[in-house]
Amino acid sequence: ELAARLKIPFATTSLLISLYLAFSMGASLARRRNLDIIQGGVISLGAFLIAMRPETRLIPNGRAEWILPMPHLGAEGILVAILLAILSVEILAFFHGRRWVIRLPASVPSAVSQPFASLVPGLVVFLTVWIIFHLLGFDLFTIIVNAFQPILTRAGDSLAWVLLMVFLDSALWFFGIHALVLLALAKPIWLGLLQLNQEAAAAGAATLPHIAAWPFYNWFVWAGGSGAVLPLAFLMLRARARSLRTVGKLSAPAVLFNINEPLLFGTPIVLNPIMAIPFFLAPAACAIVSWIALSVGLVGRTYLLVPWTLPVPIGAFVAVGGDWRAVILVLFNIALSGLIYWPFFRVYDRQMLEREAAQNGDAAKDE
Known part of the structure; x- marks a missing residue:
């Protein structure tokens, strides 16, 4: 039991690399595009979590809980996290560039106005990812794991x-x-x-x-x-x-x-x-x-x-x-x-x- 407890810090850091990468990649790309880095990271992370297609299961007390596939949070999800971060920030930049955002008066603090400015592009990102991964059933994780990742792993x-x-x-x-x-x-x-x-x-x-x-x-x-x-x-x-x-x-x-x-x-x-x-x-x-x-x-x-x-x-x-x-x-x-x-x-x-x-x-x- 002690060995299992000692592995918890390792499992919640190194084995969740794609989760951290989704946020940090989105924040970094947003900074390069002169966008709010927090919003870029949050939207990219949200898109990644939606794409994972979480499942539900019943726990002993009869309630349902969400289950995320752990391999997708690790090495299997790196390329997906990168691609979705790029997609998310590009959509965010597209909407901001054309001012298709909710704009509040200048007197409103930026801490309040920034989340509203990213609300519309964020919804578009989430809806796009939901349609692709859930409505159309496109499983990019499986495609990469079965097709590209073995090739890249052997070559690399x-x-x-x-x-x-x-x-x-x-x-x-x-x-x-x-x-x-x-x-x-x-x-x-x-x-x-x-x-x-x-x-x-x-x-x-x-x-x-x-x-x-x-x-x-x-x-x-x-x-x-x-x-x-x-x-x-x-x-x-x-x-x-x-x-x-x-x-x-x-x-x-x-x-x-x-x-x-x-x-x-x-x-x-x-x-x-x-x-x-x-x-x-x-x-x-x-x-x-x-x-x-x-x-x-x-x-x-x-x-x-x-x-x-x-x-x-x-x-x-x-x-x-x-x-x-x-x-x-x-x-x-x-x-x-x-x-x-x-x-x-x-x-x-x-x-x-x-x-x-x-x-x-x-x-x-x-x-």
């Missing part, structure tokens, strides 16, 4: 997919584009894999089903941030070029907590053909080594979502549920990344040193 857990994500992440950063563009598209798949691992862990499975959940990338592939740049930051502390040493001193503390923008733009790695080579190779090598290590059971698989700003060994240790072998794998990957960066860094350091010497010589001539 493969080494080929992992390497593709690593390549795209490095490519975006190389051109100075924040990789959030990629994360927005791939994260639902990664979170779905994480949710399935969490459900297996809660059920007491000896081996978790999936390798490439979201924490896998955080802790085993991108140590120090995109490009696995943690060892590079410390190599730069020993650079002969003063500019690189300065960047190393400024960026190393941040890279320890996986914040690498100062290094990427200060070195720079962006549009730098020399440093781009290890920036692509290092995370790819870490991904291959880590994927193999987890696939053959040398290291436990991730199932806990921890803050991405933790130092990498600590984050990896927690994410796999306290497996010390994860720390060894992280340290090995850091050393491997350092070996990959080392020859390219030496070439670039020499170039920067020569450039600084030339600039100092020109300055001396001007004097």
Whole structure:
């Protein structure tokens, strides 16, 4: 009984990820469209709950109660939550853009007027979802679970997919584009894999089903941030070029907590053909080594979502549920990344040193 009680916090947080996602996605999209974030989140959440098609059953005292299918609140509902959040906010924006809303006098406080302004579009959203899912009997959950989710799950857990994500992440950063563009598209798949691992862990499975959940990338592939740049930051502390040493001193503390923008733009790695080579190779090598290590059971698989700003060994240790072998794998990957960066860094350091010497010589001539 104690074990069951201890699982309650886990079940009401991690196993309800789609429920939280429906609200947060709607609120985030509403903010981007300059709409009220609370109304955007509430309408998206309401649409998601209506789409779940809750059932009724009689309880012992003869009363009827609503039953929500729990799998839909977990990994099975992620894509549905995202789609309904997009639909809800688009309808909300459409009505607000054409002023087809209930408008109260300006003297009325916004806390009162905002709910009235969202009343009509909210009713339209709920009615639309009810017609689609209940009147027409369209079960998007089942379609995704039976058709799309198995394909996405198998593809997202493969080494080929992992390497593709690593390549795209490095490519975006190389051109100075924040990789959030990629994360927005791939994260639902990664979170779905994480949710399935969490459900297996809660059920007491000896081996978790999936390798490439979201924490896998955080802790085993991108140590120090995109490009696995943690060892590079410390190599730069020993650079002969003063500019690189300065960047190393400024960026190393941040890279320890996986914040690498100062290094990427200060070195720079962006549009730098020399440093781009290890920036692509290092995370790819870490991904291959880590994927193999987890696939053959040398290291436990991730199932806990921890803050991405933790130092990498600590984050990896927690994410796999306290497996010390994860720390060894992280340290090995850091050393491997350092070996990959080392020859390219030496070439670039020499170039920067020569450039600084030339600039100092020109300055001396001007004097």
